[in-house]
Amino acid sequence: MAVLTLLEAINQALDQKMAEDSRVVVFGEDAGFEGGVFRVTAGLQKKYGEDRVFDTPIAEAAITGSAIGMAINGLIPVAEIQFDGFVFPGYTEIVTHMARYRNRSRGRHGLPIVVRFPVGGGIRALEHHSESIETLLGHIPGLKVVIPSTPYDAKGLLVSAIEDPDPVIFMEPKRIYRSGKQEVPNELYRIPIGKAKVVKEGTDVTVVAWGAIVREVEKAMKLLENDNINVELIDLRSISPIDEETIINSVKKTGRFVVVQEAVKTYGPGAELISLVNEKAFLHLEAAPARVTGFDITVPLAKGENYHFVQPERIAAEIKKVAKF
Amino acid sequence: MLIKNYDPLKKKQLQILDEKGKIVAPDLEPKLDKETLLKMYKTMALGRIADIKALQYQRQGRLLTYPPNKGQEAAQVGAMAALEPQDWLSPAFRELNAMLYRGVKLEQTFLYWYGNEWGNHFDEDVRVLPVNVIIGSQINHAAGLAYASKVLKKNEVAIATIGDGGTSHGEFYEGLNFAAAFNAPLVVVIQNNQWAISTPRAKATKAETLAQKAYAFGIPGIQVDGNDVLAVYAATKEAVDYARKGNGPVLIEAVTYRLGAHTTSDDPTIYRKDEEVKEWEKKDPMIRFKKYLIDKGYWTEEEDQKLEEENTTYVGETFKKVEQTGDAELIDIFKYTYKEMTPQLTEQYEYIKNFLKEQEGK
Numbered sequence: 001m002a003v004l005t006l007l008e009a010i011n012q013a014l015d016q017k018m019a020e021d022s023r024v025v026v027f028g029e030d031a032g033f034e035g036g037v038f039r040v041t042a043g044l045q046k047k048y049g050e051d052r053v054f055d056t057p058i059a060e061a062a063i064t065g066s067a068i069g070m071a072i073n074g075l076i077p078v079a080e081i082q083f084d085g086f087v088f089p090g091y092t093e094i095v096t097h098m099a100r101y102r103n104r105s106r107g108r109h110g111l112p113i114v115v116r117f118p119v120g121g122g123i124r125a126l127e128h129h130s131e132s133i134e135t136l137l138g139h140i141p142g143l144k145v146v147i148p149s150t151p152y153d154a155k156g157l158l159v160s161a162i163e164d165p166d167p168v169i170f171m172e173p174k175r176i177y178r179s180g181k182q183e184v185p186n187e188l189y190r191i192p193i194g195k196a197k198v199v200k201e202g203t204d205v206t207v208v209a210w211g212a213i214v215r216e217v218e219k220a221m222k223l224l225e226n227d228n229i230n231v232e233l234i235d236l237r238s239i240s241p242i243d244e245e246t247i248i249n250s251v252k253k254t255g256r257f258v259v260v261q262e263a264v265k266t267y268g269p270g271a272e273l274i275s276l277v278n279e280k281a282f283l284h285l286e287a288a289p290a291r292v293t294g295f296d297i298t299v300p301l302a303k304g305e306n307y308h309f310v311q312p313e314r315i316a317a318e319i320k321k322v323a324k325f
Numbered sequence: 326m327l328i329k330n331y332d333p334l335k336k337k338q339l340q341i342l343d344e345k346g347k348i349v350a351p352d353l354e355p356k357l358d359k360e361t362l363l364k365m366y367k368t369m370a371l372g373r374i375a376d377i378k379a380l381q382y383q384r385q386g387r388l389l390t391y392p393p394n395k396g397q398e399a400a401q402v403g404a405m406a407a408l409e410p411q412d413w414l415s416p417a418f419r420e421l422n423a424m425l426y427r428g429v430k431l432e433q434t435f436l437y438w439y440g441n442e443w444g445n446h447f448d449e450d451v452r453v454l455p456v457n458v459i460i461g462s463q464i465n466h467a468a469g470l471a472y473a474s475k476v477l478k479k480n481e482v483a484i485a486t487i488g489d490g491g492t493s494h495g496e497f498y499e500g501l502n503f504a505a506a507f508n509a510p511l512v513v514v515i516q517n518n519q520w521a522i523s524t525p526r527a528k529a530t531k532a533e534t535l536a537q538k539a540y541a542f543g544i545p546g547i548q549v550d551g552n553d554v555l556a557v558y559a560a561t562k563e564a565v566d567y568a569r570k571g572n573g574p575v576l577i578e579a580v581t582y583r584l585g586a587h588t589t590s591d592d593p594t595i596y597r598k599d600e601e602v603k604e605w606e607k608k609d610p611m612i613r614f615k616k617y618l619i620d621k622g623y624w625t626e627e628e629d630q631k632l633e634e635e636n637t638t639y640v641g642e643t644f645k646k647v648e649q650t651g652d653a654e655l656i657d658i659f660k661y662t663y664k665e666m667t668p669q670l671t672e673q674y675e676y677i678k679n680f681l682k683e684q685e686g687k
Binding site for chain 1: 413415442443445446447449454455457459462464465466467468469470471472473474475476477479481483495496499500502503506507657660661662663664667668669
């Protein structure tokens with residue numbers, strides 16, 4: 001067992017899957033020789049050669065579109081998009097083909113593809129480098145969408161994603177790439193896609209978050225230590241499919257629900273999860289469900305981003321409101 | 326080497342069989358055996374009749390939107406005849422003859438345009454991707470097929486077809502550049518049928534030819550008479566061999582003409598003149614190919630007449646079979662979204678199944 005960062009855990013999962021299965025190829029802009037701008041794929045080209053780990057031209061639709069042809073013809077492509085905001089030139093292939101190919105061909109061509117990219121803000125980056133776009137992917141039938149919040153989950157979820165027979169969008173919370181380490185088993189292990197994790201059991205309020213925001217909720221819980229509110233924290237892990245069972249069982253127990261997302265508010269996963277709670281646990285609710293979200297604005301540049309991002313204080317205030325209702 | 330002699334910047338167009346059915350470049354005439362030539366012709370003949378009938382079915386309200394192929398048979402079949410069985414076709418959507426030649430059954434094509442995805446589920450040994458409606462994207466899929474072939478040392482070439490309109494699309498450039506950068510075995514055949522729905526080729530690009538776009542990728546390009554099945558075959562054969570040897574992609578522009586509408590929803594009389602269509606009808610790829618086969622002693626008018634009757638019956642019977650399939654199975658619209666249905670999909674399927682059952686009881 002080694003102590004790894006989230007970034008190192010992803011690298012280890014890629015390394016071990018490439019060693020185990022010669023069909024796995026890793027590629028993207030600068031993902032080969034230099035190991036990507038964040039170095040997530042560092043060392044892989046040296047180990048597995050330029051055919052299997054390679055730099056692509058700057059053409060995101062060619063990255064996502066060629067992945068489709070590769071998957072049909074016997075490879076397991078793990079495609080990297082350099083930043084969340086650069087997904088869009090490749091989004092056309094993800095939405096119009098990748099997500100639909102199994103259905104379009106009535107099962108003849110399933111596409112075992114992973115598209116991975118860093119997401120979210122908090123690194124004071126340029127425009128198009130701080131986006132939370134899970135809504136735009138979770139909304140698409142045919143895709144699975146996951147996001148880890150810990151090194152342990154990152155490895156286990158990525159292994160599952162690579163082994164999945166369908167396209168999986170693997171989002172990497174860049175803010176916590178290197179912050180915080182955790183013991184990660186050396187061997188391959190899997191965390192099932194579509195299963196949330198109860199991070200902390202509680203009795204008073206169910207709080208759901210994912211990615212880097214799980215830690216912000218934990219900070220909020222620290223702020224609430226003297227308020228006598230026993231929070232049950234759930235890490236969603238899988239944006240699609242949603243683990244309804246874990247969420248609904250929790251809300252039935254606590255009667256109160258708060259969802260926290262960094263993404264802009266309108267039509268976000270928070271809206272979806274509150275609908276779910278209303279549909280399936282309405283009679284158990286003791287307070288109106290609430291959401292803490294980014295605002296319906298373009299992600300601000302560095303000097304304005306802190307207003308937009310969900311801070312522990314804002315999360316704590318909302319949890320308190322719902323708990324005391 | 327055709328691709329050297331017909332460099333697009335030399336402004337030459339490869340033609341072997343002229344409009345009158347005469348061989349104009351005897352040294353370039355492909356050495357195809359009788360069996361292959363007849364397979365090519367018979368595919369085009371079936372395609373022509375199926376196409377005409379499909380139009381009638383659509384007008385009778387029995388088929389949904391359909392994109393006619395009439396006039397483009399040689400551009401499609403000439404290219405497909407140059408492939409080996411293991412090669413891949415990444416098509417656009419106006420590909421009836423190409424698909425038939427590569428083993429897609431007419432029944433499947435009709436079923437697809439009848440409105441059922443099962444028409445896109447080809448047999449395991451058919452190396453043809455499903456109908457692709459998003460213009461230009463098939464080039465990137467083919468680049469991926471070709472890349473996999475190269476890395477896995479499969480000896481397969483991927484061929485993608487695209488219209489003149491599609492060459493304006495970013496994915497045309499991205500895919501060709503990607504494959505060229507990796508020397509992946511990709512051949513792209515542009516069926517330049519002169520019209521992107523109502524927009525003429527000259528209004529969509531300043532480039533004098535579409536073949537010369539090859540220069541941007543550092544690959545060979547060649548323009549051929551797309552209504553001359555022998556020229557299309559010869560150029561594609563050389564391109565496929567070249568790509569298979571590891572030299573990278575080739576771009577072919579087959580100059581042809583869409584004699585019919587863009588789709589059954591389109592009225593071409595709004596944007597083009599009858600005289601233009603009549604001029605191209607004289608260059609019909611079927612007429613010259615038939616004459617060539619008759620002159621060679623491989624075919625007769627009697628056989629042609631008989632084939633037409635057989636094809637007409639076959640097309641009619643095939644379509645009737647398709648019509649009898651009716652609506653899709655309810656489970657099918659859910660079942661293939663993922664390999665395993667998610668809990669959400671199972672719940673939604675059960676809901677609509679039971680709802681419909683209750684409605685039936687009312």
